[in-house]
Amino acid sequence: MAHxxxxxxxxxxxxxxxxxxxxxxxxxxxxxxxxxxxxxxxEGALVYTLPLSLITFVVGLIxxxxxxxxxxxxxxxxxxxxxxxxxxxxxxxxxVQLFILFYGLPSVGVVIDPFPAAVxxxxxxxxxxxxxxxxxxxxxxxxxxxxxxxxxxxxxxxTLRRVILPQATRVSIPxxxxxxxxxxxxxxLGSLILVTEMFRRAQEIAATNYEFLLLYTEVAIIYWIxxxxxxxxxxxxxxxxxxxxxx
Amino acid sequence: MISIxxxxxxxxxxxxxxxxxxxxNKGQVIxxxxxxxxxKTTLLRCLNILEVPTAGSIxxxxxxxxxxxxxxxRTIDLLRRESAxxxxxxxxxxxxxxxxxxxxxxxxxxxxxxTDARAKAEQLLNKVxxxxxxxxxxxxxxxxxxxxxxxxxxxxxxxxxxxxDEPTSALDPxxxxxxxxxxxxxxxxxxxxxxxxxxMRFANDVANEVIFMDQGKIIERSKPSDxxxxxxxxxxxxxxxxxxx
Ligand SMILES: Nc1ncnc2c1ncn2[C@@H]1O[C@H](COP(=O)(O)OP(=O)(O)OP(=O)(O)O)[C@@H](O)[C@H]1O
Ligand SMILES: [Mg+2]
Numbered sequence: 001m002a003h004x005x006x007x008x009x010x011x012x013x014x015x016x017x018x019x020x021x022x023x024x025x026x027x028x029x030x031x032x033x034x035x036x037x038x039x040x041x042x043e044g045a046l047v048y049t050l051p052l053s054l055i056t057f058v059v060g061l062i063x064x065x066x067x068x069x070x071x072x073x074x075x076x077x078x079x080x081x082x083x084x085x086x087x088x089x090x091x092x093x094x095x096v097q098l099f100i101l102f103y104g105l106p107s108v109g110v111v112i113d114p115f116p117a118a119v120x121x122x123x124x125x126x127x128x129x130x131x132x133x134x135x136x137x138x139x140x141x142x143x144x145x146x147x148x149x150x151x152x153x154x155x156x157x158x159t160l161r162r163v164i165l166p167q168a169t170r171v172s173i174p175x176x177x178x179x180x181x182x183x184x185x186x187x188x189l190g191s192l193i194l195v196t197e198m199f200r201r202a203q204e205i206a207a208t209n210y211e212f213l214l215l216y217t218e219v220a221i222i223y224w225i226x227x228x229x230x231x232x233x234x235x236x237x238x239x240x241x242x243x244x245x246x247x
Numbered sequence: 248m249i250s251i252x253x254x255x256x257x258x259x260x261x262x263x264x265x266x267x268x269x270x271x272n273k274g275q276v277i278x279x280x281x282x283x284x285x286x287k288t289t290l291l292r293c294l295n296i297l298e299v300p301t302a303g304s305i306x307x308x309x310x311x312x313x314x315x316x317x318x319x320x321r322t323i324d325l326l327r328r329e330s331a332x333x334x335x336x337x338x339x340x341x342x343x344x345x346x347x348x349x350x351x352x353x354x355x356x357x358x359x360x361x362t363d364a365r366a367k368a369e370q371l372l373n374k375v376x377x378x379x380x381x382x383x384x385x386x387x388x389x390x391x392x393x394x395x396x397x398x399x400x401x402x403x404x405x406x407x408x409x410x411x412d413e414p415t416s417a418l419d420p421x422x423x424x425x426x427x428x429x430x431x432x433x434x435x436x437x438x439x440x441x442x443x444x445x446x447m448r449f450a451n452d453v454a455n456e457v458i459f460m461d462q463g464k465i466i467e468r469s470k471p472s473d474x475x476x477x478x479x480x481x482x483x484x485x486x487x488x489x490x491x492x
Contacts, residue, residue: 144338152352244384
């Protein structure tokens with residue numbers, strides 16, 4: 001038994017090297033494929049992955065702020081709607097939600113194209129998760145801030161806009177950056193409802209040349225680079241908003 | 248200037264103000280003292296409608312609200328404009344500079360132009376001795392300086408009455424003097440003030456009258472010299488003994 005396993009590991013390791021490095025001819029072919037697939041992959045990223053992420057994040061954030069405000073409002077029905085929404089979205093898999101939107105709804109006559117379906121699905125998702133972040137951030141602002149704002153005569157909306165949300169934003173930047181970075185990666189699920197984003201391009205190319213490892217690794221590296229730059233932006237934002245807090 | 252009649256405030260079943268009647272003339276400085284939980288903060292907060300009283304009426308200057316009936320938002324807004332409050336923990340806006348903190352009310356609420364509001368805020372910050380700290384954020388200021396910004400922010404609203412809720416009790420002892428000095432100057436200018444404080448020197452030097460509150464009621468009201476030397480009520484005597492020992 002142990003003998004068998006050893007053999008298998010040796011075997012697969014050998015296959016790995018054969019495919020990837022040892023054979024100069026194979027390596028050249030791999031490099032060629034990596035290079036020629038780079039353009040369609042980046043196109044997928046620029047035309048679909050990134051716009052989908054950005055649009056979704058903006059729509060999702062608006063939804064999240066409204067949901068958070070509904071959760072902390074004193075109007076019970078607002079609270080109920082918000083709770084129901086967050087519970088339904090968080091309690092079901094994202095992929096299932098996307099499938100309901102894209103494959104399920106047509107049977108009741110609602111046909112949505114892949115991209116808009118993805119925007120709706122991902123926005124609803126971001127809205128639910130980010131609303132919890134924003135709610136916690138708003139609740140973390142001391143009561144004295146509301147009182148001072150009321151004292152100088154501000155209305156509820158003025159208080160939110162001028163006093164509470166600016167401070168809540170600072171608190172939310174790290175968790176919301178996480179949400180955004182997760183979102184960028186989650187858009188790869190869009191491939192399953194036929195959005196031709198980066199990962200779907202990789203699948204399509206791999207289906208023609210069978211270089212699965214190569215293409216999926218390549219696409220992983222591109223996601224990684226995108227997310228790396230996003231964390232750099234996060235760092236700068238945090239720094240900018242930290243200027244009014246003592247360290 | 249201020250007229251409070253039969254003011255009641257309940258939090259659920261807990262009655263915190265049990266019928267407060269108080270008249271204050273223009274330019275008077277009233278110091279409110281009393282044991283913890285007696286309702287001093289609640290009284291000030293009711294005057295600025297940070298708490299909505301459960302019954303009774305409040306008149307400041309020309310504005311009246313009778314809380315025995317339901318009071319509309321407009322009335323509350325108008326009444327609130329008559330007073331401004333200085334908080335125990337300053338409650339400055341941490342994301343705004345000293346100048347922005349003071350400008351915020353005039354610009355956002357009173358719709359004053361930024362240029363005018365700025366000039367006014369600079370003048371007020373100069374007045375409280377912070378002319379050189381205009382662009383400092385609250386965390387870059389000492390407690391005493393923050394509280395003086397808080398006073399300037401309240402003054403920028405041009406209230407008829409200034410309310411101070413233990414403005415020096417969160418401060419290190421060496422910083423108390425600078426805040427009290429600013430308050431003294433305001434009193435000398437003839438601004439009507441209600442001050443909750445345990446600074447008996449200040450009460451003695453500045454107050455026209457001292458009010459002793461206990462368990463949601465005004466127990467005694469008299470000139471500071473009378474209050475501190477021969478209080479009429481036994482409860483006042485006990486309290487004064489307690490804080491002076
Ligand atoms: N928002 C609230 N909800 C419930 N009870 C409250 C609330 N605010 C104040 N109270 C209660 O009302 C009572 C009076 O409180 P208040 O803060 O007015 O007293 P105080 O005289 O200012 O005391 P201190 O000297 O400790 O500041 C206390 O028993 C307090 O617990
Ligand atoms: Mg108090």
